[in-house]
Amino acid sequence: MTGLDTLAAAAHLFGLEIGGPRWKTGLVAVLLTERFAVPAQEALERAMYGYDPEVQAASDEADRLIKTAEHAALARDYQTGDAA
Numbered sequence: 001m002t003g004l005d006t007l008a009a010a011a012h013l014f015g016l017e018i019g020g021p022r023w024k025t026g027l028v029a030v031l032l033t034e035r036f037a038v039p040a041q042e043a044l045e046r047a048m049y050g051y052d053p054e055v056q057a058a059s060d061e062a063d064r065l066i067k068t069a070e071h072a073a074l075a076r077d078y079q080t081g082d083a084a
Contacts, residue, residue, distance in 0.1 A: 004030060008065035012073060024062055031058035 007030060011023035029047035032038040036054045038046065046055050 004034070004065055005069065008062070009069040009073070011062075011066050012069040024059075024066065027062040027065065028055065028058045031061050035061070 004027065007023060007027040011027055014023055025044075025047045029040070029043040032043040032046060032054060033040060035058060038054070046052070047058070
C-alpha cells in the first residue's frame with residue numbers, strides 16, 4: 001500500500017459526512033505534485049479552486065483510487081463476515 005492508497009482509503013472511510021471531500025482534495029493535491037511536479041502550495045490551491053486538464057486528471061485518478069479502496073474494504077468485510 002502506498003501513501004496514495006492510504007489517502008484514498010481515508011477518503012473512502014470518512015465518506016461525505018465527516019471530511020471525505022477534504023481528504024479527496026488532499027489526494028488530488030498529492031497527485032498533482034507526484035504526477036505533474038506541481039509545488040505543494042500551488043497543488044493545494046489548484047486542488048481546491050482550480051480546474052484544468054491536470055486537475056481533472058488528478059481528480060479522475062483520485063476517484064479511481066477511492067473506488068479501489070472502497071472495493072478492498074467491501075472485500076475485507078465480506079471475508080471477515082462484517083458485510084451488512
